[in-house]
Amino acid sequence: MTDLRTAFFEECEELLETLSDGLASLEEGADDSETVNSIFRAVHSIKGSAGAFHLNALAEFSHIFENVLDLLREGKLSADEDLMPLLYAAGDHLSYLVEAANGGVEVEPDRAAALVADLRRTANVEGSATEEEDPDTSAEDVAAIGAFQPINLDLGLPDLGSIDTGEAPAPTxxxxxxxxxxxxxxxxxxxxxxxxxxxxxxxxxxxxxxxxxxxxxxxxxxxxxxxxxxxxxxxxxxxxxxxxxxxxxxxxxxxxxxxxxxxxxxxxxxxxxxxxxxxxxxxxxxxxxxxxxxxxxxxxxxxxxAAPSAPSAAKPAAKKPEGKAARDTIRVELERVDRLVNIVGELVISEAMLRQAMSDSAMSAHGPAANAMGQLRQLSGELQESVMAIRAQPVRGLFQRMSRIVREVTRETGKNARIVTEGEATEVDKTVIERLVDPLTHMIRNAIDHGLEKPEQREAAGKKALGTVTLSAAHRSGRVIIELRDDGAGINRPKVRELAISKGLIAAGDDLSDAEIDNLLFAPGFSTSEKVSNLSGRGVGMDVVRSEIQALGGRVSIASEWGKGTVFSISLPLTLAVLEGMIVEVAGEKIVVPTTTLRETVRASEAAMHCLGDSERVLSMRDGLVPIVDLGESLGFRGRVSDFSDQSLLLIETDTGQRTALAVDRVYDQREVVIKGLEQNYRQVPGIAAATILGDGRIALIADTDQFTSTGPGTAAASVSASGDIFDDFSDFGV
The missing domain is CATH 3.30.70.260 (ACT domain)
Incomplete structure (x- = not known):
C-alpha cells in the first residue's frame, strides 16, 4: 500500500497540473469541450483514487467540485467572470487537501465551509440532481468536506402505490x-x-x-x-x-x-x-x-x-495506439539520480586525473593513448550532460504553485491582482526548483502587499484597477534567469532611506546610490510595513530570499521605477553539480573563481593603482575606482602583501553593479569543475562557497565572490581569523 500511495500522490501532481492548465485555458476563453472534460477527468480521477485510500475529506470535496464541473460540461453553467474565481478557489483547496493528505496533516475544521457552501449553491442553481446542503449539518462536518447528506423532499404527491395503473409492477x-x-x-x-x-x-x-x-x-x-x-x-x-x-x-x-x-x-x-x-x-x-x-x-x-505499471520481461517493445504521439516515461527516485550524478562526477574527476598523469609522464600528444584519452574525455562530457538533463524539470509546476499564492494574498489584502507566467517550459535542476518555493513565495507576497496599490489608488494614477504580477523564466549565458515584475508603485526610496537610518542600518550622512538603497530591502530586520500582519511587518522575508538564493549559487537584484513598478531578477546556475571557473593560485594554493561574475583580468604591473590611506588600494578603471582585495590575505593563507606588481587582478561584478578586483599570484586556465559541498562534510567557511578535486588529485576551494564584493576589503579575512584555524584543518586534504 505504501508504494501504491506514493504512486497516487505522484499522479495527483500531474492531475493538479492538468487542472491548473485547464482553468487557465478556460479563463483565456478556451471553452471547448475537451478543455472542460480534461478538468473534469482530473478531479474525478483524484476522487476515485482518494476513496480507495480512505482519504475521505479529499474524495468528498472532489465529489462536490465535480458536480459544478459536470454542469459546466453539460452547458448549464458558463466559465464567466463570476464562476472562474470559484473554480480557482476550489482548485486551490483541492491542492491543499492533497498536500495535507500527503503530509498527514489534518484539515482545519472551518477552512472550507464557505467554499463548500458556494459550490453546492452553484451546483443547484440550475436545478441539478446534486445533493443539497443539510441545514442541520454542522460547520465541522461541512469543513471535513462535507459528507454526502441526502434529504427527503415531500412534494405533496399521492401515494402511487395505491393507484392501479393496470400494468405489471416494475421489477424491484x-x-x-x-x-x-x-x-x-x-x-x-x-x-x-x-x-x-x-x-x-x-x-x-x-x-x-x-x-x-x-x-x-x-x-x-x-x-x-x-x-x-x-x-x-x-x-x-x-x-x-x-x-x-x-x-x-x-x-x-x-x-x-x-x-x-x-x-x-x-x-x-x-x-x-x-x-x-x-x-x-x-x-x-x-x-x-x-x-x-x-x-x-x-x-x-x-x-x-494509481497502480504503477509493472515492467514485463523479454517481450517486444510495446505498440503505441495509432494516432497518438505518446512519450515513454519512467519514474525514478531522486536519491538514485543523485547517486548517479555523484558517480559521473567522480568519473569526470578520474578522467582529469588520468589526463594530468599522462601530461606529467611526457607521453606523446598524438599517440594511441592520447587519442583514446580524447575519446574518453568526449564521452565523459556527453555522459555528464545527459545525467544532468535527467534532473532538469520545467518550472511549470513551480509557477502554478505561485499562481495559488497570488490568489491567496489578494484575498487577504483586498487587492485585485492577476499573475502572468512566461517561459514555463524552461528547465531547471529539480533541487533548485524545490528550494525556490520559499524565496518566490516571499517575493510574490511583498510584490502584492507592498508593490501593488489599492484599486482606487491605481485608478487615480491612471492605471487599471487590476494589478499584474509577471513571473518569467529563461536561459541566458548558461544560467537561468527568473524575473518577478509588478506594475505597482515602485520602491519609495526616500522612505526606505529614512527607515534604514532609524534602524541604524546606515548613517544619516551616507551618500547611497539608488541600487544601494534598493539593496537595503535585503537587510535583516528591515521592513516598510507600519503594522504587523499575516503577510509582512516582522522584518523577515527578503533577507531570507537573498540567503536562500545565494545558497543555491545564485544572485538576486532589484530594479525599480517610481510609479511604474519593480523587477526582481534571480540568476541561478543550470545545475548544482558543475561550475565553470577560473583556476588561480594564491600563496601556493589553487582557488577556483566562478566565471559568472568575472568580467576581465588585468596584470597589476600594467594597471593604474592608487593608495587610499596607509594600506588600502584601488584600481582606476574607465568609469571609476574599484577596491582591490588580496585573495590570499582575505582567506587567511598569508599576511598583507606590500607589492602587487607581480600579481594579476580579476575584476568581478555582481548583478547590482558592485565591483571588486581580486589580487592573485597566478592565473592558470578556465575549466568546468565538479562541486563538492563543504557544509554537509565540514562546516560553512567564510569566503568559500564549496570545493572541488583537480586533475592532480588535490582539493581546490571555490571562492564565494559575492562575499568579497558585498563586504569590502579585509572583512572576509577578519571573519576567517575570528573563526580560528579553519584552514589548518584542511592540511590532511592537501590544502
Missing part, C-alpha cells in the same frame, strides 16, 4: 446492465489490469463475471504478450451508463466494449438474463449498444489509476 432493485469486455494488446502493455476494473465495477453495485476462454489456443501456440480472454459481466447499479463508462474511461480505446441495459420483463417479455450476462432479446436492437466511445466520460474512479 437497481437497473441491470450486461457488459462485454475484450482487452486489446495495448491494454496490458500500458500496465492496466482487468481485475482492478472489475473491482471498480463492484463498487457501483453487485457484479458477476464470466470468462470466455474459447479463443485461448493450445499451450504450445500461446503468444504470451497477447490477450485471449474476454469477459461478460452483469452489473446492477443506480450509477447509470455514464457511471459505468467512467470506470472504463482510461481503457476505452484499449478494448472492445459493449454496455447493454437489460429491459424490464414487462417490456422485453423475457426472464432476466442468467448470471454471466445472458443475451437480451433481438428487439433491443443495435441502437442500445454502446461501443465504449467515452469522449465526454469521467475518468475511472479506481485504484487502477
Amino acid at each position: 432493485g437497481p437497473p441491470r446492465y450486461t457488459i462485454r469486455f475484450a482487452p486489446k494488446d495495448e491494454l496490458f502493455e500500458t500496465g492496466h489490469d482487468p481485475v482492478l476494473i472489475f473491482r471498480a465495477l463492484r463498487a457501483l453495485g453487485p457484479v458477476e463475471a464470466t470468462a470466455d476462454l474459447t479463443e485461448v489456443p493450445a499451450f504450445s501456440e500461446i503468444e504470451w504478450d497477447r490477450p485471449y480472454i474476454s469477459w461478460t459481466l452483469t452489473l446492477q447499479t443506480e450509477a447509470g451508463r455514464d457511471g459505468i463508462e467512467g470506470v472504463f474511461d482510461f481503457v476505452s480505446d484499449l478494448c472492445d466494449l459493449e454496455i447493454v441495459p437489460d429491459l424490464p420483463p414487462s417490456t422485453a417479455q423475457a426472464a432476466e438474463p442468467p448470471a454471466g450476462g445472458g443475451e437480451t432479446p433481438d428487439e433491443d436492437g443495435p441502437g442500445n449498444v454502446d461501443t465504449g466511445d467515452a469522449g465526454t466520460a469521467a475518468a475511472a474512479p479506481t485504484t487502477a489509476a
